[in-house]
Amino acid sequence: xxxxxxxxxxxxxxxxxxxxxxxxxxxxxxxxxxxxxxxxxxxxxxxxxxxxxxxxxxxxxxxxxxxxxxxxxxxxxxxxxxxxxxxxxxxxxxxxxxxxxxxxxxxxxxxxxxxxxxxxxxxxxxxxxxxxxxxxxxxxxxxxxxxxxxxxxxxxxxxxxxxxxxxxxxxxxxxxxxxxxxxxxxxxxxxxxxxxxxxxxxx
Amino acid sequence: xxxxxxxxxxxxxxxxxxxxxxxxxxxxxxxxxxxxxxxxxxxxxxxxxxxxxxxxxxxxxxxxxxxxxxxxxxxxxxxxxxxxxxxxxxxxxxxxxxxxxxxxxxxxxxxxxxxxxxxxxxxxxxxxxxxxxxxxxxxxxxxxxxxxxxxxxxxxxxxxxxxxxxxxxxxxxxxxxxxxxxxxxxxxxxxxxxxxxxxxxxxxxxxxxxxxxxxxxxxxxxxxxxxxxxxxxxxxxxxxxxxxxxxxxxxxxxxxxxxxxxxxxxxxxxxxxxxxxxxxxxxxxxxxxxxxxxxxxxxxxxxxxxxxxxxxxxxxxxxxxxxxxxxxxxxxxxxxxxxxxxxxxxxxxxxxxxxxxxxxxxxxxxxxxxxxxxxxxxxxxxxxxxxxxxxxxxxxxxxxxxxxxxxxxxxxxxxxxxxxxxxxxxxxxxxxxxxxxxxxxxxxxxxxxxxxxxxxxxxxxxxxxxxxxxxxxxxxxx
Numbered sequence: 028x029x030x031x032x033x034x035x036x037x038x039x040x041x042x043x044x045x046x047x048x049x050x051x052x053x054x055x056x057x058x059x060x061x062x063x064x065x066x067x068x069x070x071x072x073x074x075x076x077x078x079x080x081x082x083x084x085x086x087x088x089x090x091x092x093x094x095x096x097x098x099x100x101x102x103x104x105x106x107x108x109x110x111x112x113x114x115x116x117x118x119x120x121x122x123x124x125x126x127x128x129x130x131x132x133x134x135x136x137x138x139x140x141x142x143x144x145x146x147x148x149x150x151x152x153x154x155x156x157x158x159x160x161x162x163x164x165x166x167x168x169x170x171x172x173x174x175x176x177x178x179x180x181x182x183x184x185x186x187x188x189x190x191x192x193x194x195x196x197x198x199x200x201x202x203x204x205x206x207x208x209x210x211x212x213x214x215x216x217x218x219x220x221x222x223x224x225x226x227x228x229x230x
Numbered sequence: 231x232x233x234x235x236x237x238x239x240x241x242x243x244x245x246x247x248x249x250x251x252x253x254x255x256x257x258x259x260x261x262x263x264x265x266x267x268x269x270x271x272x273x274x275x276x277x278x279x280x281x282x283x284x285x286x287x288x289x290x291x292x293x294x295x296x297x298x299x300x301x302x303x304x305x306x307x308x309x310x311x312x313x314x315x316x317x318x319x320x321x322x323x324x325x326x327x328x329x330x331x332x333x334x335x336x337x338x339x340x341x342x343x344x345x346x347x348x349x350x351x352x353x354x355x356x357x358x359x360x361x362x363x364x365x366x367x368x369x370x371x372x373x374x375x376x377x378x379x380x381x382x383x384x385x386x387x388x389x390x391x392x393x394x395x396x397x398x399x400x401x402x403x404x405x406x407x408x409x410x411x412x413x414x415x416x417x418x419x420x421x422x423x424x425x426x427x428x429x430x431x432x433x434x435x436x437x438x439x440x441x442x443x444x445x446x447x448x449x450x451x452x453x454x455x456x457x458x459x460x461x462x463x464x465x466x467x468x469x470x471x472x473x474x475x476x477x478x479x480x481x482x483x484x485x486x487x488x489x490x491x492x493x494x495x496x497x498x499x500x501x502x503x504x505x506x507x508x509x510x511x512x513x514x515x516x517x518x519x520x521x522x523x524x525x526x527x528x529x530x531x532x533x534x535x536x537x538x539x540x541x542x543x544x545x546x547x548x549x550x551x552x553x554x555x556x557x558x559x560x561x562x563x564x565x566x567x568x569x570x571x572x573x574x575x576x577x578x579x580x581x582x583x584x585x586x587x588x589x590x591x592x593x594x595x596x597x598x599x600x601x602x603x604x605x606x607x608x609x610x611x612x613x614x615x616x617x618x619x620x621x622x623x624x625x626x627x628x629x630x631x632x633x634x635x636x637x638x639x640x641x642x643x644x645x646x647x648x649x650x651x652x653x654x655x656x657x658x659x660x661x662x663x664x665x666x667x668x669x670x671x672x673x674x675x676x677x678x679x680x681x682x683x684x685x686x687x688x689x690x691x692x693x694x695x696x697x698x699x700x701x702x703x704x705x706x707x708x
Contacts, residue, residue, distance in 0.1 A: 045628065
């Protein structure tokens with residue numbers, strides 16, 4: 028049965044020695060202990076952004092063109108502002124690097140105070156994941172939102188689960204290995220697509 | 231009445247005005263780009279101001295000599311603009327520069343560094359501003375220029391994201407401390423080297439020809455002249471150039487630890503490998519043979535107490551490097567340095583195997599004292615110690631082997647140089663372990679890239695973590 032880890036349990040997992048890597052939760056660096064909060068841990072906005080831009084290509088998604096061409100990379104310093112415009116899609120990573128043991132599952136969601144500004148991020152973090160988290164920011168409001176790199180942006184909630192036999196990092200469906208930059212969609216690498224291509228639309 | 235000459239002058243002025251205007255437009259475009267620091271943006275504004283003043287000058291110049299004078303300023307300005315045009319944030323090796331900037335700051339220098347990527351395998355560091363700003367101050371006394379040093383670092387663009395190879399920056403910082411920080415190490419050491427007994431032997435390779443028949447030299451006078459000429463030639467060419475490289479190599483190890491050795495060795499090996507698997511070596515006017523530089527680095531390791539602190543895998547890698555350079559084959563070549571003294575005398579220094587050996591010997595005989603001098607001149611707080619290496623690096627490297635960035639130990643940020651060394655340590659010790667942890671279909675995912683990414687992340691995280699702690703400690707009490 029899955030149960031939510033309290034901040035005390037999260038702290039215990041973080042404080043495990045490197046020898047207990049199977050159980051150890053890595054969230055690094057944790058600039059303030061106060062990021063541990065009730066049943067979650069706050070994660071900060073990173074400094075590398077991939078901003079969606081219009082291109083000559085009419086489509087994005089299941090297309091042959093490299094997805095990189097639809098995004099422009101830009102950087103900010105820690106403490107510097109980033110303006111997120113309405114309806115703009117921006118990928119950014121968390122400042123913290125996460126390594127989740129095989130017996131935990133993570134859920135992230137935007138801090139409620141940012142939700143109320145029109146920002147909404149949710150995602151599932153697989154057991155065994157190692158890397159910074161790529162967040163897809165989208166401003167659902169009608170006003171631009173001013174964000175500061177390094178601010179607490181999302182909260183990570185962890186659930187205990189049965190241990191997954193193979194870590195995400197060595198999982199054959201893994202598409203995002205130890206990433207430290209925002210990673211663009213790898214949707215074109217889905218193995219199902221090869222099978223789907225063999226389907227004759229008329230039959 | 232306007233003469234044809236007047237027309238030509240007006241036309242010449244217009245041509246120059248147009249060029250400056252075109253450059254001014256390009257500088258304005260550069261203002262729109264993002265840079266790694268606000269200081270670079272400010273520097274571009276400064277260049278823009280200079281260009282603006284130059285433009286005004288070309289509206290009111292009255293002589294050809296003035297046109298020539300300001301054209302030279304234009305050319306110099308354009309050169310600096312060309313450097314800065316590639317210093318934007320997307321081309322800047324951000325993580326490679328973190329340790330370098332930290333060390334300069336610790337030294338107490340206020341220096342603006344900007345980088346220029348090159349499509350050749352070459353690093354270089356140089357002051358591009360002092361001489362130009364002096365001439366600008368004379369031309370435009372009304373302009374108050376920022377007094378900060380402006381240092382250009384050129385680096386191979388293919389190394390932008392390879393922070394392990396970027397550890398060559400330790401060597402480049404060695405040049406910085408020698409030549410641009412006021413320590414003047416090579417200039418101070420040169421007179422000592424020029425007292426070496428090999429100077430006498432080198433006289434055999436210096437030929438003189440007196441072209442002024444009125445001059446006759448006896449053997450004592452000729453010997454004295456040869457001696458003085460050798461001091462001048464060696465002090466301006468091979469000996470001083472090679473000494474600068476010795477100092478930079480020593481400083482590289484002193485500042486960056488073994489990471490400096492591994493990065494340098496990788497680059498030398500890349501450019502020296504022959505078809506039969508041996509390394510080839512060559513004499514160059516600017517750099518000592520790579521096999522000699524290997525001796526410099528290993529002697530520095532010894533002097534700094536590293537040899538007792540390396541684990542077997544690391545020591546093996548260093549030993550392999552040592553052996554391959556010991557058996558490197560050097561191309562024999564004959565070169566000449568020719569010169570003259572007025573119209574009275576011409577001279578030629580013959581550089582061949584034996585004379586090169588004599589010059590190398592001057593440096594190698596002084597190696598211990600050169601190392602001592604560099605250690606003594608570069609402030610202690612910038613030294614990376616073999617004890618820190620032994621205490622921190624294996625633990626940090628272990629983190630990398632588990633796909634964790636090596637930015638902290640016991641929740642405390644570690645120093646940038648230990649992080650870089652951990653990257654090399656992991657690359658040497660844990661390649662297979664990292665590879666085993668990846669699924670078969672991901673083996674093409676380069677382990678080197680994984681390590682570089684983890685090291686880059688660690689450099690930025692630890693840097694921010696340290697600053698966070700500093701800022702938090704200095705918070706005013708509420």
